[in-house]
Amino acid sequence: MAVPIRNYRIAAIPGDGIGMEVVDAALRVVQAAAEVSGKYRIEITNFPWGTAYYKKTGAFLPTDFQNTLKQYDAVLFGAVGYPDVPDHLSLWGLLLKMRGPMQLYANVRPIKCLTKPRLADVSPSDLDWLLIRENSEGEYAGHGGRSHMGEGWEVATETSIFTRHGITRIMRFAFQAARERPRKHLTVVTKSNAQRHGLVLWDKIAAEVAADFPDVTWDKELVDAMTMRMVTKPQSIDTIVGTNLHIDILSDLAASLAGSIGIAASANLDPTRKNPSIFEPMHRSAFDIMGKGIANPIGAVWAAADMLSWIGEKDSGAAVMAAVERVCKAGKVTRDMGGSLNTKEGGEAICRELLEKK
Numbered sequence: 001m002a003v004p005i006r007n008y009r010i011a012a013i014p015g016d017g018i019g020m021e022v023v024d025a026a027l028r029v030v031q032a033a034a035e036v037s038g039k040y041r042i043e044i045t046n047f048p049w050g051t052a053y054y055k056k057t058g059a060f061l062p063t064d065f066q067n068t069l070k071q072y073d074a075v076l077f078g079a080v081g082y083p084d085v086p087d088h089l090s091l092w093g094l095l096l097k098m099r100g101p102m103q104l105y106a107n108v109r110p111i112k113c114l115t116k117p118r119l120a121d122v123s124p125s126d127l128d129w130l131l132i133r134e135n136s137e138g139e140y141a142g143h144g145g146r147s148h149m150g151e152g153w154e155v156a157t158e159t160s161i162f163t164r165h166g167i168t169r170i171m172r173f174a175f176q177a178a179r180e181r182p183r184k185h186l187t188v189v190t191k192s193n194a195q196r197h198g199l200v201l202w203d204k205i206a207a208e209v210a211a212d213f214p215d216v217t218w219d220k221e222l223v224d225a226m227t228m229r230m231v232t233k234p235q236s237i238d239t240i241v242g243t244n245l246h247i248d249i250l251s252d253l254a255a256s257l258a259g260s261i262g263i264a265a266s267a268n269l270d271p272t273r274k275n276p277s278i279f280e281p282m283h284r285s286a287f288d289i290m291g292k293g294i295a296n297p298i299g300a301v302w303a304a305a306d307m308l309s310w311i312g313e314k315d316s317g318a319a320v321m322a323a324v325e326r327v328c329k330a331g332k333v334t335r336d337m338g339g340s341l342n343t344k345e346g347g348e349a350i351c352r353e354l355l356e357k358k
Contacts, residue, residue: 006040008311011072015050015094017285018295019078025297025347026076026304032351033308033316040313051082051090060093066101073311075278076304081285099135102275104268105166106173107133109251109282113258114328115337119231126234127258132177133247134170135268137161140244162198164205171209173271174241178216181239186218189226189242189250202243227253255282260336262296265303267310277310279303293342296334298324301350323353
């Protein structure tokens with residue numbers, strides 16, 4: 001008896017800058033992966049949301065965006081940012097506006113060295129990490145304000161929010177993720193020596209949750225010390241969990257150590273699956289190289305591979321990553337990784353690797 005073909009609906013939001021170029025390359029890879037599998041189909045709908053949309057309509061997203069996206073199995077996002085629009089407007093108007101209401105509280109950023117590490121005495125195997133970021137509160141909760149604007153005594157406040165609920169759910173997610181990795185080790189990043197309220201609670205809940213995972217070893221590191229450990233003792237690291245701000249910063253360092261931020265992927269997950277999760281490359285909109293065809297598509301392709309795994313096609317996700325590793329090993333990459341391919345060619349090289357293994 002023939003097995004019915006599975007059908008998935010993917011919402012594509014290329015956003016700004018090079019987002020349009022890398023999402024296009026990644027979607028070609030997704031369709032190639034579906035062709036190779038033969039067991040499912042992907043229907044893609046493109047949404048023009050972003051800064052160009054904002055300039056036309058006065059909003060980065062339509063008011064009913066959440067209901068619209070709930071009709072899809074997942075979202076592939078590109079980048080956000082425009083040179084003539086303040087970054088805090090575009091980020092809060094687009095990406096953060098989706099993350100919060102959709103409760104995409106677990107931000108997962110895998111790091112793997114696909115070429116040569118930045119540090120001469122580091123082995124590629126030392127840079128196989130999983131960074132987990134609390135994605136719904138903390139330093140990016142959006143609480144605060146400004147008063148007496150323009151006066152010499154102008155005041156601005158930025159209030160971090162740490163809740164027992166929010167900390168507990170990301171800690172449980174992180175310990176579970178660490179449990180599923182071979183080393184079963186988690187590092188909890190904090191700054192509780194200076195931030196004596198929210199991050200003391202963070203430490204307390206980490207210890208409470210750890211009791212439910214006796215098979216996972218764990219340690220605690222202050223965020224400033226963690227930057228040094230990532231450089232000097234990368235082999236001591238496996239899975240990392242930290243606050244919204246801390247992992248946002250540490251993941252850029254991690255990607256750079258592994259070779260290029262252009263290869264790094266990010267998944268904004270709703271582990272309850274009540275809302276579709278959003279997958280994106282870690283890099284920014286990079287308007288300085290927009291339209292030049294030199295953007296690295298691997299970050300978006302890696303995000304697409306994680307997306308395939310998340311919706312249930314783990315074999316395809318693994319096949320895409322295996323193809324990415326083969327093209328990197330063969331030097332079929334963009335200039336930022338020492339190759340000569342343009343964005344489109346980089347994506348096509350990955351598609352060929354997939355199709356040749358069919």
